[in-house]
Amino acid sequence: MDKVMRLTTERGVVLFSKSSCCLCYAVKILFQELGVTPTIHEIDQDPEGREMERALMRLGCKAPVPAVIIGGKLVGSTNEVMSLHLGGGLIPLLRPYQAFC
Amino acid sequence: MDFPSTQFVPSRMMGTYEPIHQIGMWGENFKSIGNPSISASVIVEVDNKLENESETASHEMPVPSCKHDQEASKPFDKIQRRLAQNREAARKSRLRKKAYVQQLESSRLKLIQLEKELEQAREQQGLYIGGGLEAGHLGFSGVVNPGIAAFEMEYKHWMQVQNRQLGELRTALNAQISDIELRIVVENGMSHYFELFRMKSTVAKADVFYVMSGTWKTSAERFFSWIGGFRPSELLKVLVAQLDPLTDQQIFEVCNLKQSCQQAEDALSQGMEKLQETVSATLAAGQLGQGTYFPQVAMAMEKLEALVCFVNQADHLRQETLQQMSHILTTRQAARGLLALGEYIQRLQDLSTLWATHPREPA
Numbered sequence: 001m002d003k004v005m006r007l008t009t010e011r012g013v014v015l016f017s018k019s020s021c022c023l024c025y026a027v028k029i030l031f032q033e034l035g036v037t038p039t040i041h042e043i044d045q046d047p048e049g050r051e052m053e054r055a056l057m058r059l060g061c062k063a064p065v066p067a068v069i070i071g072g073k074l075v076g077s078t079n080e081v082m083s084l085h086l087g088g089g090l091i092p093l094l095r096p097y098q099a100f101c
Numbered sequence: 102m103d104f105p106s107t108q109f110v111p112s113r114m115m116g117t118y119e120p121i122h123q124i125g126m127w128g129e130n131f132k133s134i135g136n137p138s139i140s141a142s143v144i145v146e147v148d149n150k151l152e153n154e155s156e157t158a159s160h161e162m163p164v165p166s167c168k169h170d171q172e173a174s175k176p177f178d179k180i181q182r183r184l185a186q187n188r189e190a191a192r193k194s195r196l197r198k199k200a201y202v203q204q205l206e207s208s209r210l211k212l213i214q215l216e217k218e219l220e221q222a223r224e225q226q227g228l229y230i231g232g233g234l235e236a237g238h239l240g241f242s243g244v245v246n247p248g249i250a251a252f253e254m255e256y257k258h259w260m261q262v263q264n265r266q267l268g269e270l271r272t273a274l275n276a277q278i279s280d281i282e283l284r285i286v287v288e289n290g291m292s293h294y295f296e297l298f299r300m301k302s303t304v305a306k307a308d309v310f311y312v313m314s315g316t317w318k319t320s321a322e323r324f325f326s327w328i329g330g331f332r333p334s335e336l337l338k339v340l341v342a343q344l345d346p347l348t349d350q351q352i353f354e355v356c357n358l359k360q361s362c363q364q365a366e367d368a369l370s371q372g373m374e375k376l377q378e379t380v381s382a383t384l385a386a387g388q389l390g391q392g393t394y395f396p397q398v399a400m401a402m403e404k405l406e407a408l409v410c411f412v413n414q415a416d417h418l419r420q421e422t423l424q425q426m427s428h429i430l431t432t433r434q435a436a437r438g439l440l441a442l443g444e445y446i447q448r449l450q451d452l453s454t455l456w457a458t459h460p461r462e463p464a
Contacts (some may be wrong), residue, residue, distance in 0.1 A: 022379060022407050023414065026372025033364050078410075079417055085361045086421045088354075 003048055004055040009072045013038035016056055016067040019045060024066040030081070034091065035100040038068075051070055070094065078092050231332040248307025254319050255300055259293070266290055270436055284432045290439040294423055298416040301329065305412045309405075312412050319453030322446070328373060328415035333362045333422040334372050336442065340426065343441040354429045358422070365418055373411055380404045 007014055013031065013039040017024035031038050043049040043056075043065065056064035061077050068075040070093045075081060084090040089099075266289060273286045305312045312329040315322065325331060337359050341347075347355065383401040387394070427435050 001438070020404075022372045022376040023410050025375045026368045026414075029371045030364060030368035033367065048103075078414055082365050082414065082418055083421050086358060086418070086425050087366055088357055088361070 004059070007039075007041060007049060008069050008074065010069075011071070013094065014069040015040045016052070016061075016065050016069075017042050018065050021065055023063075025070065027066045027081060030085070031068050031094075034094055035098040036094050037099065039096060071096070112126055132297060160315070246308050246311070249311055252300060252304040252307075253310075253317060256297075259297055264447075266293060267378070267440060267447075270440040270443070274433075274436055274440065280432050283435075283436055287427065287432055287435045287439060290443075291423060291427060295420060298420050301416055305329075305409050309408045309412055313408065319450045320456065321449045321453040327366070328369065329412045330415060330419055332366065333418050334359060334366055336419070336422060337362060337426070339436050339445050340441060344430065344438055347434075351429055355426075358425050358429065362418070362422055363460060369411065369414055369418070376404070376407055376411065427450050 004016075009018075013036050015024070015027065015031070017028070017040055019042045028038075028040070041052075043052045046052060053064050056067050059067075059074055061067040061074075063077045066078060066081075068077070068081050075084065075093070081090065084093070135312055265402070266286075269286055270290065273283055301312055311317075315326045315329060322331075325335065326333075337355070341359075380401050383404055384397055386397050386400075426438060430438060
């Protein structure tokens with residue numbers, strides 16, 4: 001889907017979320033702790049939300065939210081983000097976008 | 102019972118005096134004397150109030166006819182006394198009957214209440230009373246969720262295998278076995294924990310509250326519970342203390358792991374808080390006190406589905422922590438780490454047993 005692809009290729013950290021999703025909230029908190037402000041798209045508040053959901057699932061996000069994209073590459077959902085972080089691979093990816101004030 | 106036909110009967114009403122043949126006799130007498138004021142129906146009338154009235158002898162009305170010679174020879178007083186005794190016996194009998202009926206009624210009410218409670222319990226998914234390894238058996242029958250019953254059995258077996266593996270680890274560490282062989286023992290230990298996470302994932306779908314409450318674990322284990330299991334950062338704390346000496350590189354990596362673990366835990370904890378807030382807000386929506394609330398409950402249930410995701414995420418975090426540790430450590434260190442972890446859990450379980458059985462001061 002065009003919109004999802006366009007948003008995906010945006011620079012920086014992109015998070016597809018739903019305003020009612022508490023697991024998405026957890027991921028937001030994690031990024032906050034790591035000094036990153038992702039661009040958040042709440043697909044439940046988007047008129048094309050349904051289509052976006054389907055597109056995300058086609059990309060491989062079963063949940064379909066939360067879905068994390070860093071520097072144009074799909075990282076995945078909560079599982080992938082957590083694994084990456086514990087493995088030490090998340091912070092290097094985020095480094096260009098970290099801003100500790 | 103020999104009963105004189107000369108009858109002294111209360112004027113207005115007459116209860117059934119057991120045995121019933123007395124009434125018949127009385128009825129006969131009345132007919133024979135042709136007393137019009139007392140009808141046969143009154144004679145057979147069962148009246149509970151009579152025990153109060155029959156006491157008073159003042160209602161008696163002497164019936165003047167005598168049929169039998171025996172009766173004619175008996176003194177008046179004796180007959181009076183006999184009748185009084187009979188009335189008393191009958192009264193007591195009625196009182197006993199009343200008490201018995203009241204007891205039956207209250208038992209019946211209690212039974213209805215219990216049946217209602219049982220029905221409600223059945224409607225809730227998996228009402229279950231378990232006590233982990235202390236109780237060592239399943240809860241009361243008839244209302245156990247099959248998913249939970251299956252898990253309980255599997256977990257019992259899992260613990261047996263766990264204890265066996267700990268023994269193997271101890272032996273392996275003391276013996277001079279090769280690193281390759283030791284690696285196999287370590288891999289078995291790791292796989293065993295991953296098996297537990299799979300089991301928990303399955304039972305979480307059946308009843309997430311069961312997993313959240315840690316019912317299958319001992320009380321001390323539950324004390325340390327975080328989203329249905331041990332806290333990964335806590336686990337690291339216990340392990341690292343046992344693993345000296347670590348190289349500088351290892352210390353650095355363990356430090357990073359600790360930090361990212363803590364951050365992930367914090368994120369999940371806050372997500373859980375948000376979930377609580379959401380469910381609470383949904384449940385409390387609208388006016389409380391009106392008595393109709395099914396929509397709110399139904400909506401809250403939808404929100405609660407997310408709890409399964411959180412439990413799975415927490416287990417995923419535990420699994421990742423174990424995985425990462427096994428990457429950072431040497432085979433020998435990993436073996437020591439697994440043994441340390443296993444024994445720590447055993448100590449927790451022993452603590453629970455000891456706590457449950459130690460004598461307490463009477464209140």
